[in-house]
Structures are given as structure tokens and as C-alpha cells.
Amino acid sequence: MGFWWDKVGIFAVLVLLCIFMSIMAPYFLSIDNGLNVARSVSINAILAAGMTMIIITGGIDLSVGSILAVSGVTGVLLFVAGVPSPLALLGGVAAGALAGFINGAFVAWLALPAFIVTLGSMTYLRGIAYSLLEGQPLISSDLGYRAIGNGAVAGIPTPVVVMVVVYLVFWFILERTKFGRHVYAVGGNMEAARLAGINVKKVLLAVYTIGGAAAGLAGIIFSARVLSAQPTAGQSYELDAIAAVVLGGTSLMGGRGRVIGTLVGALIIGVLTNGLVLMNVPFFYQLIVKGVVIVIAVAIDSLRRFGKSGT
Amino acid sequence: MGFWWDKVGIFAVLVLLCIFMSIMAPYFLSIDNGLNVARSVSINAILAAGMTMIIITGGIDLSVGSILAVSGVTGVLLFVAGVPSPLALLGGVAAGALAGFINGAFVAWLALPAFIVTLGSMTYLRGIAYSLLEGQPLISSDLGYRAIGNGAVAGIPTPVVVMVVVYLVFWFILERTKFGRHVYAVGGNMEAARLAGINVKKVLLAVYTIGGAAAGLAGIIFSARVLSAQPTAGQSYELDAIAAVVLGGTSLMGGRGRVIGTLVGALIIGVLTNGLVLMNVPFFYQLIVKGVVIVIAVAIDSLRRFGKSGT
Amino acid sequence: MDQVLEDSPLLEVRGISKRFGATQALSDVSFDLRPGEVHALMGENGAGKSTLMKIIAGTYSPDSGSIHMMGNQIVMASPRDAMTAKVGIIHQELNTFPEMSVAENLAVGNEPTTSFMLNRRKMISDAREKLERVGAVNIDPRTPIGRLSVGMQQMVEIARAVAEDVKVLVLDEPTAALSMSESKQLFGLIHQMRDRGMGLIYISHRMEEVWELADRVTVFRDGKLVGTKDMRAAGRDAVSPNDIVRMMVGRDVDDLYGREERELDKVRLEVRDLTDGGAIGPVSFDVRAGEIVTMVGLIGAGRTEVGRLLYGADKVAAGTISLDGRQIRVRNPGDAVAKGIGMLPESRKDQALFLEMSVRDNTAMSTLGAFSTFGVLNFRRMKSKVDEIFTSLRVRAASQSIESRSLSGGNQQKLVLGRLMLEKPALMILDEPTRGVDIGAKSEIYRIIKEIAATGTAVLVISSDLPEALGISDRLLVMREGRIVAEMDAQSATEEVVMEHATGVYADQNPRMTHEQP
Amino acid sequence: TTGDETDANTPGEGKAKVESVGLMLQDISNPFFAAMQTSMTEEAKKQDFKLNVQDGRQDLAAQNDQIDAFIQQGVDLILINAVDSEGIASGVARAQAAGVTVVAVDVDATGADAAVTTDNVEAGRLACQSLVDKLGGKGNILIVEGTPTTAPQERVKGCEEVLAKNPDIMVVGRQAGKNDRASGLALTTDMLTANADVNGIFAINDPEGLGADLAVQQAGRDGIVIVGVDGSPEAVLALKDDKSNFWATPAQDPGGMALKALEVGQEIVGGNKPADRVTLLNPTIVDRDNVGEYGGW
Numbered sequence A, B: 001m002g003f004w005w006d007k008v009g010i011f012a013v014l015v016l017l018c019i020f021m022s023i024m025a026p027y028f029l030s031i032d033n034g035l036n037v038a039r040s041v042s043i044n045a046i047l048a049a050g051m052t053m054i055i056i057t058g059g060i061d062l063s064v065g066s067i068l069a070v071s072g073v074t075g076v077l078l079f080v081a082g083v084p085s086p087l088a089l090l091g092g093v094a095a096g097a098l099a100g101f102i103n104g105a106f107v108a109w110l111a112l113p114a115f116i117v118t119l120g121s122m123t124y125l126r127g128i129a130y131s132l133l134e135g136q137p138l139i140s141s142d143l144g145y146r147a148i149g150n151g152a153v154a155g156i157p158t159p160v161v162v163m164v165v166v167y168l169v170f171w172f173i174l175e176r177t178k179f180g181r182h183v184y185a186v187g188g189n190m191e192a193a194r195l196a197g198i199n200v201k202k203v204l205l206a207v208y209t210i211g212g213a214a215a216g217l218a219g220i221i222f223s224a225r226v227l228s229a230q231p232t233a234g235q236s237y238e239l240d241a242i243a244a245v246v247l248g249g250t251s252l253m254g255g256r257g258r259v260i261g262t263l264v265g266a267l268i269i270g271v272l273t274n275g276l277v278l279m280n281v282p283f284f285y286q287l288i289v290k291g292v293v294i295v296i297a298v299a300i301d302s303l304r305r306f307g308k309s310g311t
Numbered sequence C: 001m002d003q004v005l006e007d008s009p010l011l012e013v014r015g016i017s018k019r020f021g022a023t024q025a026l027s028d029v030s031f032d033l034r035p036g037e038v039h040a041l042m043g044e045n046g047a048g049k050s051t052l053m054k055i056i057a058g059t060y061s062p063d064s065g066s067i068h069m070m071g072n073q074i075v076m077a078s079p080r081d082a083m084t085a086k087v088g089i090i091h092q093e094l095n096t097f098p099e100m101s102v103a104e105n106l107a108v109g110n111e112p113t114t115s116f117m118l119n120r121r122k123m124i125s126d127a128r129e130k131l132e133r134v135g136a137v138n139i140d141p142r143t144p145i146g147r148l149s150v151g152m153q154q155m156v157e158i159a160r161a162v163a164e165d166v167k168v169l170v171l172d173e174p175t176a177a178l179s180m181s182e183s184k185q186l187f188g189l190i191h192q193m194r195d196r197g198m199g200l201i202y203i204s205h206r207m208e209e210v211w212e213l214a215d216r217v218t219v220f221r222d223g224k225l226v227g228t229k230d231m232r233a234a235g236r237d238a239v240s241p242n243d244i245v246r247m248m249v250g251r252d253v254d255d256l257y258g259r260e261e262r263e264l265d266k267v268r269l270e271v272r273d274l275t276d277g278g279a280i281g282p283v284s285f286d287v288r289a290g291e292i293v294t295m296v297g298l299i300g301a302g303r304t305e306v307g308r309l310l311y312g313a314d315k316v317a318a319g320t321i322s323l324d325g326r327q328i329r330v331r332n333p334g335d336a337v338a339k340g341i342g343m344l345p346e347s348r349k350d351q352a353l354f355l356e357m358s359v360r361d362n363t364a365m366s367t368l369g370a371f372s373t374f375g376v377l378n379f380r381r382m383k384s385k386v387d388e389i390f391t392s393l394r395v396r397a398a399s400q401s402i403e404s405r406s407l408s409g410g411n412q413q414k415l416v417l418g419r420l421m422l423e424k425p426a427l428m429i430l431d432e433p434t435r436g437v438d439i440g441a442k443s444e445i446y447r448i449i450k451e452i453a454a455t456g457t458a459v460l461v462i463s464s465d466l467p468e469a470l471g472i473s474d475r476l477l478v479m480r481e482g483r484i485v486a487e488m489d490a491q492s493a494t495e496e497v498v499m500e501h502a503t504g505v506y507a508d509q510n511p512r513m514t515h516e517q518p
Numbered sequence D: 001t002t003g004d005e006t007d008a009n010t011p012g013e014g015k016a017k018v019e020s021v022g023l024m025l026q027d028i029s030n031p032f033f034a035a036m037q038t039s040m041t042e043e044a045k046k047q048d049f050k051l052n053v054q055d056g057r058q059d060l061a062a063q064n065d066q067i068d069a070f071i072q073q074g075v076d077l078i079l080i081n082a083v084d085s086e087g088i089a090s091g092v093a094r095a096q097a098a099g100v101t102v103v104a105v106d107v108d109a110t111g112a113d114a115a116v117t118t119d120n121v122e123a124g125r126l127a128c129q130s131l132v133d134k135l136g137g138k139g140n141i142l143i144v145e146g147t148p149t150t151a152p153q154e155r156v157k158g159c160e161e162v163l164a165k166n167p168d169i170m171v172v173g174r175q176a177g178k179n180d181r182a183s184g185l186a187l188t189t190d191m192l193t194a195n196a197d198v199n200g201i202f203a204i205n206d207p208e209g210l211g212a213d214l215a216v217q218q219a220g221r222d223g224i225v226i227v228g229v230d231g232s233p234e235a236v237l238a239l240k241d242d243k244s245n246f247w248a249t250p251a252q253d254p255g256g257m258a259l260k261a262l263e264v265g266q267e268i269v270g271g272n273k274p275a276d277r278v279t280l281l282n283p284t285i286v287d288r289d290n291v292g293e294y295g296g297w
């Protein structure tokens, strides 16, 4: 079953899950609810897109949730300070990119393990998000770029549109560009990449910066969605993002993975969360079901590996 | 400077930090405060001991915080149900070992990535901890084994004594037994370990079970310390534990690491937290300082690698 | 030798088949090994030799067939079972624990204990003993094995397998990373073991070795056993290397090296007093356009290091490098590629290949810039160029999109060569270009190297295979302890002379060399 | 939407039959909010309506998604206990646009049809006034704050108002915990080390206050007065315990508050808007002297 399952694997899990939910949860199967799921998935999916690229290089970014907070806060602060809203929006994204760049600098130049670098930045960036606002959320009901969180384009919620665009861009970068090949090469075999003449440090730096920018964009959407700067935003989002990436078949060892898989992974988590709410499952049991499904999903997905290696 | 720094590296960071704190924070340098730090470090240190062994095999355990909660709840529930307190205590530890065993089973038998398996179990075990108590903490002021959290042996707080014993045991296992060698071998080169006739699956299973038992013990201490079963206990403790392990020089790639380093890593985090509170640094700035120090500490520590490779 | 023993084989496999996904690695293979013999296995890359050995060693379980030891059927379900049955194996790929010391590596899986505690002292003394047995006395058991060169690590692996009290020993290309003198040491050991009545299975792509060691030679092709030649029974003269090559490749490879005269042009590479500031150098030498110069020496002589310095993979402390008369500074490999230097690294698996990426990506990896506009890849251009390269190198791959992991060693090596050819470098450094490559592929690689040289590229080869070095080069540079100790014309050099310079032990005081460097 | 219409509960004057209710809590792991869940679950059984309870995990985006899911389910009434009172505004507006009545519980929500809240500022005031009185208007105190969300921050604000009027009270340490017992214990232990002379502690809720109590007992310090906020069952136990240093807690009634919000919501659905948009339930102080009269949650 090798090839077929390889392509389909986790997607089949998503389809099964949707069928199950359609039967169990009234209201699940409707266009409106589909859009709800897509909208609620969008933030995690955008974080996970950047995370995919980082994980393909064999790294990880635990700080995405904190970057989201810092970027959201920056964007709102800029807007409130009178900066035109497109610039405020870009400022937020840039703050994310800068935070990612700093992560990348430690990983690329000092060759520190990404896990601990981003564990550190997860902590200090959270602190920065708090201290920018002295711990208080900052409400901005007339936020200039509120549409990016609450609007819709031709009936599709804007966050969903942004998410789709982000995925197209990431897919293009990873599949169709020289840089994308280099990302896979660095993750697949860093020493070989270096000896093949690839500037490994530059690739790593770029990847963390892009990941930071994606988290920054997610932060902008978050703040537009809640019309305020929230220093507590995005706590523990990194785990959902990583779960989406891994469910999507990207290897934490690096060198292998596809951003489309990540989208499917994010949708699985989103459908699960949404479906359990619609089914009125008590919160505690939601956690149990969610945890078990995550494990089962990767277990099912791993079947293809068994199929392939023949052992 | 190779060898010398190799041995001393992170320990020097700890000493520097202590000197800094002694100057900045009055009361830091006192026996009482030293015991405070040790006591407050003990839970994280015990989690981190188990984590060290798991990370040496190239794995990770994100579920330790949730295991801590489940074990703590189990212990208190058993006690409240009338089970003699030594048995209740053991029951809690056994619950942790069981949870670890299940993690290990997925990792060893199905060869699933530890990150996602334990991300899943982190979620479902938290759900189990909640549902055991329906979300409410269970207070038990006369908890039979309260001494393990609040007592003292010859002036040393019991949790600290337990911690020291745990570290001696882990040190002994890793350094002085055949099993310990096998743990390093599995993490250093899993395929080669298999070829050398090591039962890799058994080693992995054992390591996750031991890690779970350690987390269970931490859970017992936690509940004895707060005299109650807290389903929310241990949230995000996994990150502190991993930080201690990595600060202590254990490689996340597996195959290398020492439990003594982990203790030093845990102490760094403990001293930092304690010192910042003693200095009455506001919470937000604590986060910033803590994050930055973690990054700087690994950066300093990585000097030895540069010293070694000569590049 | 006892007649009964002679008749009943020590080890026998019957009707073994093994399939990996779409690949039938072995089909219905029966094979036996007698006590007191060296049974050589030969065959092209991917013929199934290692797979059969892994089945014998309990690493893989066969889809069908059975294994017998001294007449009794046994089950080899895990490497443990093989150990219990006293079957030892030296795997083709290194299986070391890079973070552990040599002593710990030697002990893994069999750690000495007193009561239940590790006995570290015994571990070290055991290690000394084991290393001594294979003549690797210069290796300190306490060194982390990761710091040793590949060749040294291979010696440790041999020590580990040999030290076991084994009845059957499998050696899967043990000399691929060894140079002449270590190989000689190993051969002595093999002779001893054979004389003690052990059975040895020896896999190699080097005909000279097989000729020296083997009592019987069995040839594999496409997962099937083609035939066995009994050289002890028939006598060595009854069989010729060419018979075996024909069984392997299905055709004659009459002139492996295809020696021919080449036109040498002006000096392309000029190296003066190059050093890493440590054990390597200073070295000075030239390579001319169209010339093939080979660096030879014992393992650890520093040849790889010199190559890496030229390529910018390691830091140069002092000295100059000039290309086409212009002095250049090479800061890193990317810089080297940009300035016209290409390198095929020593270990293709660790340093060259992206195993999970397609063969196309692997081939084009260093020259993606040439296939893209504003960073966007032009797949059609890439595909046709790679096609071109594959045709000229005769790469055997089902398609350009299959993972490079699934290619045989020889074909993988060709991928990396193809990568270099796309770079069109002025200087090409080839570190062990035929390591682990079968004889058919070897002859093709030699042809390719010569074609490359013919285009005016300066080719610097590093090789531990002396016949190869003598066969393909114009000039030899002999290295010892980080320096070039001799330079000679390859036409007139002999293995003996090269060995004398490489080891520093001179048999006669009249070496046939052109000149000796200080 | 439920097929079997029973007339078990007769709609009173203007009270409409509400068939399904969504209850959104900011953090079920906090016993205070869990108590709301408990009382609502019982009430749902009694009145026979469908109840869907969701945990916000202190995450505003998650609460936004939950509102969308509730709209999808077609609930009649959402009782919302928001992580942030203003940040939830856009979600509230979406629900109302979909014809769902929204009533805020405990924490006001901008734009909600009505709100039933405790005055958290007042709770902070009461707690600290009680502390100040017990200390006789002077002494050194510690403040154990909580997570940076609306309710804990308002309580600190109320406390600071009282302290501003009592210049002889010195705040010698303030640290933010995670609203739970363990962080109250850990932070207080360290703050006690740094301050030899501490007379009182204000914690923003009972779990943190009780953690601080454990810290004081373990440090072997006497005569430290501790106040919390909530009036939780554990706090009541502590108030009755001689060893405890816990002195007072402004009691709120989470379960009652949720039921009140339900009632207000049912009225609105039935067409009776309450006169005041906000129903304030004022906390009452429970201390060692009057704990016998306190009914508890």
C-alpha cells in the first residue's frame, strides 16, 4: 500500500474524523460551521506553516505563542499611537520577524540547540509582551485593520483567506524555489549541505525569521479578532502548532515534510475541538479524547512507514 | 581549555549567578534561603532526573507535568479512601509509572515520535486528572504522607532529601550499571545498539516507565506540600524540566548527558527564580530576565564546544 | 582438516528470499560456508550481498528459507540470536556510538560487571586486548570514538567483532576505509582465524584482496546466486579474475583503468605552504589542467584534511592557494564552489547525500542557481540537464524523483560526481571516489574521471586503493603525518615504493622516485 | 430543537422557555468557576434545558471560537464569563447578530445584554480593609497577585485604594502567581525569606491565600494575618482551623451568580429587559468572627 497511503495517510484520518463528527454532532455538517472551523483553525495553521519550515531544517520554535503576543501588542500599540493601519499591521509582522531573527541568530551563529533558545525566547518575549502594556490588555474597538480578523471576502472569513494565501506562499517557497530545496537539504543533512556549498547559517536565519513573521501575522489576526492587544495571547499555542506539523507527517528529525500535511494536521485538531464542543462533551473528557486522538492519528499514520520498510 | 571547561562549564554559570544574587539580594546568602531554594527546586529536579534519562535515549517526555497531577491526585484519593498512607504513596508513584509505561509502549513498540506521543498523553492525562476530581481540588490537611512534602530530616527538608536520593540512584544507574550503558547506547546510535544485541525496545520501555515513576514521586511530594490533590498541578513543568536537562549539558539528540549536570541546571533555574523574587523584581521583568539568562547560560556553555572543535 | 568437518558445512542457508517493497533483494538463495575457509562474496552494488549477511546475523528476517548451523536449523530473529550462535559480523556501514569512548564501544551489549556494577577497569583492559589483537595498538581506548578518522573507527569495529569467540565471521567490505597497511594487518588476522577452523565470509569489491584471501568465491547478481568458484579445489590458476568479473557484470572489463596518455596544460592549482596550524602541513604542490594527481598514504596521514582545507571546509591557518595563477581565499565551501573548486567528500552518506531527497535534487543541489530565475526553479531545465548527466554517467535510477536512499552505493557515488560535473569546476577534489563501489561502476567512474580531466579540469584524487591510484593517475603525492613526503610519476611507481614512503620504513635505500620533499 | 417539549417549568411572568444554554467559563480548573458549572448543571436537570459548558483556558481566541460554535448549535442564551471583558466584545456582537441573548457572569462583557457580576474592586477593598483593621492600621504586608486577567487585577486595584488611605501599611513584597495554591506557597516562601518583618498578606484569591498560609506555617512564622478573596469551602475550613493564619475572605457566590445570570437571561429572552443592565452582587466579608453564620457556596 506504500505509495497510496503515503499520499493519503493523514488525510484519510481527517476524512474519517469528519464523517464521525457529521454523524455524532448535529450542526457539524454545514457551510457555516465549516467556515467556523476554518476560521478557528487559521491562527494555529499560520503558526504551523512557519513551524513546518523550521522543523524541516531539524529545528523547532517554542516561542511562536509569545511572538504572537508581542506582535499583536506591537500592532495595536502602533495603531493607537497614530501610525496608519497598514503600517501598524506591517510593524506587528516585522516585530515577529525580528523576534524570529534573534532566535535564528542564536541557532545559526552560535549553533545553540533551537529547543532551548526558543524556550528562552518564549519566556522573555512573554515578559516583553506584558511589560509593553504593564500586563493590561489594551482595547482598540476601532482598530484600523480589524477586517483582517473579523471581515470576510466573498463570504469567506478574512483569516481563512489569509491562511490560504500563507499556505500557497509556503508551498511555493518549499516546492518551487531554490531556497526551499536548501531548507530540505539543511534539515536532511546539515554537513552535506555545507559541503555542497549551501550557506547553512543564512538558510537557518531566514527560516527562523520567516517563522517569526508568520507568527507575527498570526498575532495581527489574533488582535484584530479580539480588537485588542492581549499580552496573554497565544499561551501554549506552540504545542498545537507542533502537533499540527507532526500530524501532517513532517519529521521532527528534519529533512522531510510538506506544508499541505500541516494544514491537514491543523484541520484535524480544529475539527476535533469544534466537534467535541458541538457534541457537548464535557471539557475534561474533551481533553482525554483530544489526547487519545492525537496519539491514534500518528499511530495510524505510522502504518505507512511500516508498509514501506516491509518489516 | 577543553577538558577543564567541559567539566566545569555550567557549574561556573551557577556559581556566578549565586555570587550575583548574594550581592543584589539581601537574605539570599543564608542557610534558610539555601534550603528554600533546594526545596523549591526539588520537584522540578526530580522531574528533570527522569527527563535526563529519557532525553539521553534521544526521546522526550512532555507529559511529566500531567503525570505529576495524575499521581498526586491518585495518592490523595487513595489516602482519602482509607488506604494506608505508605500504600497510597506507592499507588501514586505506580500511577506515574503506568502512565510512563504507556508512553514507552507507543515509543518503543510502534516507533512513534516521543514528542507527539507525550504531547498526546500530556493532554489526556490532564483530562484524567480533572475528571478524577471533577475539576475541584481535594483538600486533605491530615494527609498521611504529608511529611514527604513538609517534614525535615536532620534539619534538611524531606523533599530535598528525596531529591538527593533520587539523584544518587539515577547517577548510579546511568554511570555504574549495564542498563545505564545501554541507555546511552540506544540514544547514541539506535541501529548500532540493536546490532550490538541490546533489546532497544525494552530499554525504551524501561526508561519511560522510570521517568513516569519519577514524575509520580514528584506528584506525591507536590500534593504533600500543598496538602491537597490539585488537578491543575504541574502545568508547563515539562518545559522547566527540559530546560534544566539542556542547561545541564545533555544533548537533545541523545547519547550524551549527565544527571549531575541536570541538577546544576535545575539549581540555576531555582536560584534565578528565588533571587528575582527576593529582589522583588516585578513578574514581567522576571520573565524577561529568566528567558535571557537561559539563553545566555547555554551560550556560555556552548563555548566549550567551540573550544573543543577549535573552529 | 578433518574429513567429516570438511563435508558438513559450518553454516548453510537454504532457499532464502527477501523483499523490500518493490525490490526483490534476494530470491531463493542457497549458500554454505565450511569450517576453515574464507568464502568471498562478490557482486555488483545492490546484488544482495549485505542483505544475505544481515539475515545470517539476525538483523533482517527472511521472507522464506532457513538457516542451519552444523546441520541444525536455527532461528535468527535478532542480533542476540546470532551472538548466541557465535556468528559475528562487521557491517558494511560503521555502527559506532560517536559519544562513547573506544572502550565503551567495544563493550556495548557485553559490558563486564562485577556483581551488578560496571567494571570500568576491566572494560579498558579488555579493550586494550581487543585492539592489540587486530594490531591497532596506537588507539587509546579512552578516546571518544567520534574523534577518530573513519579508518580508525573501522579498525575498532573489526576489533569488536574479532574479539568475540565466534565460529563464523562475516566481513562486509571491511577494507573500504582502510589503506594498504591496515588491510595487510587484517589479512594476517583472517589467515590466522581460518587456520583455527573458523569460517569467514568476506565481501569486497577489490579483486586483488579476494584473490589473495578466498578459498571459494560466490557471485551474486540481482538477488540471485550466479555461481561459485572453488579455488582451493580447482587451484588458483584454473580461475581467472576475468571469469569472476564476467559472472558479476555479464561482460568483460578488460582494462579497468584504461591507462592512456593525457595532454597536460598549464598549472591550474598552486598550493604553497598550506597548513591548518596543527598536524597538517605545511604542504606545497601543483596540479595542472587536465592532470590527475592522487594523494596516497596511510589512514590518518592527513589527505582528507588537505582536501578540506582547499575546499574551505576547515580553516586554513597559513599558506596560499592559487587557481589559474590568481591567488584566492576560500572562506567556506560555498565560496569554494563559487570560485571553481568542487569536492566529493570522503563519506557519501554523512557528507554528501540527502538520502530523503530525490536523485534529481541531489544532483542539482550545488547549482540550483543555474536552474532558477529569481530563485524560482525551472524544473524543465533542471530535469533535462540532470537527464544529460545521468546518461553520460550511466546512472541507473528508476526515475529522477525517487529518493536517493534507494540507489545502490555505486549509483549514489555517481550522483555526487554528477553534482560536481554540473559545477564545472576548475579543480575537482575526489576523496575516495570509489569507496564501496562495485567493479563495473568503478570502471565507469574511472572513465568519467578521465573525461573530466580531458576537459581541462585539474583533478586531485585521494585514494586508499593503491592499484587504483597507480592506475588512474598521472602523478602521486605520498603523505605521511600531515606532510607530503614524496612525489612521483605514477607510470613508473610501484606499490612497494609507495608503501615505503607512506610508512616511512624503507626496504632499500634507492627509492625510485622523482624527488623527495623536505 | 429538542423534540420532547415538557412543560415541567411553567414560564412565569415574561420568563420564556429557554431550551439550550451555552455557559462559557474562563477557567474551569479554578474551583470558583467550577462551582458555577456545578450549580448550572444541576439547574439544567431541574429545569430541563440543554447545557453546554466550555472552558476558555484563559484564552480569548478560544472563547471567540466557542461563541461561534454556540451560534452554530443555535443556543438561545449564552452565559459568558469572559477572560477579558472588552476583548470579548466582537464575539458578543456576533452572537447577538445571530439572535442569541448574551449575559455576562462575574466579569462584565462589553455589549452583553446584561451582566451579573461581583464587584471585584469592592472585593479587593473589603479584603484589604479587613486586613488593615486587623493589623490596626500599620504593618508590613505582602501582596500575592494573580494572572494578568480582569478579575485578579481589579481586586488588586481595590486593595490599593484601601492601602492608599493607610500610609502606615507598607507593601514590602508583591509577586504574581498563577491563581493557585502551589504558586501562592512558593512565592510566599521566598518573600518571607526576603522580609523578616511581615505582618500581613493579601492574596487575590483563596487558593493563593491558602498556599501563603502553608508557607507561613512551614516557615514557622507567627502572627501573620492572611486574607484572600472568594469565600471558598477550603477557606471556610481554614477559618475554622486554629493552626491557620487565614483571617478573612470576601465571599462571593459563584453558583448563585450563575443562576442569577440564567434568570436574567430567561427574562430577557421572554422580553423583559432588566432595569439596570448590570446586576451587582456585592461580596460580604467572612472572617473568623462570623464564619459560623456563612452559608458557603
Ligand SMILES: Nc1ncnc2c1ncn2[C@@H]1O[C@H](COP(=O)(O)OP(=O)(O)OP(=O)(O)O)[C@@H](O)[C@H]1O
Pocket: A309, C020, C021, C023, C024, C025, C043, C044, C045, C046, C047, C048, C049, C050, C051, C052, C092, C406, C407, C408, C409, C410, C436, C438
Ligand atoms: N532496508 C532496506 N529497505 C529497502 N531496500 C533495501 C534495504 N536494504 C537493502 N535494500 C535493497 O536491496 C537490494 C540489495 O541490497 P544490498 O545492500 O544487499 O546490496 P549489496 O550487494 O550489499 O550492495 P553493495 O555492494 O552496494 O553493498 C538493493 O536494491 C537495496 O536497495
Ligand SMILES: Nc1ncnc2c1ncn2[C@@H]1O[C@H](COP(=O)(O)OP(=O)(O)OP(=O)(O)O)[C@@H](O)[C@H]1O
Pocket: C138, C139, C147, C148, C149, C150, C151, C152, C177, C179, C297, C298, C299, C300, C301, C302, C303, C304, C305, C306, C346, C462, C464
Ligand atoms: N592515532 C590516532 N588517534 C586519533 N586520531 C587520529 C589518529 N590518527 C589520525 N587521527 C585523526 O585522523 C584525522 C586525519 O586523518 P584524515 O582523515 O585527514 O586522513 P586520511 O589520510 O584521509 O585518512 P582516512 O583514510 O582515514 O581518511 C585527524 O583528524 C586525526 O585527528
Ligand SMILES: [Mg+2]
Pocket: C049, C050, C051, C092, C172
Ligand atoms: Mg553491501
Ligand SMILES: [Mg+2]
Pocket: C303, C304, C305, C346, C431, C462
Ligand atoms: Mg581520508
